[in-house]
Amino acid sequence: MLxxxxxxxxxxxxxxxxxxxxxxxxxxxxxxxxxxxLYASLKRHLTKKELKMVMMNEAGMSSDEIAAEVGxxxxxxxxxxxxxxxxxxxxxxxxxxxxxxxxEEVIEEEE
Numbered sequence: 001m002l003x004x005x006x007x008x009x010x011x012x013x014x015x016x017x018x019x020x021x022x023x024x025x026x027x028x029x030x031x032x033x034x035x036x037x038l039y040a041s042l043k044r045h046l047t048k049k050e051l052k053m054v055m056m057n058e059a060g061m062s063s064d065e066i067a068a069e070v071g072x073x074x075x076x077x078x079x080x081x082x083x084x085x086x087x088x089x090x091x092x093x094x095x096x097x098x099x100x101x102x103x104e105e106v107i108e109e110e111e
Contacts, residue, residue: 011059050084
């Protein structure tokens, strides 16, 4: 699965699916269950710093720890996190993490 990923380094207790379900305020069945695809989607649309900020924030790390790891000032962290979460909530990412389920339904209807 994601054994060597940054996600498990910073956030070993929550899955990406759980986090996205909370962010999108939807049921878990609406989000793809393939953690690799979800991680790849986030990695594709977010910068490394933004992805780290989201992962570390979801892990419950302090603002000081996150700012030090990402290399920004603590004062600028709140705005940077806001921008990162805004990107995560964008429709293109939301559609992408739901795309697998939609594709499966379309294939089943065609058969």
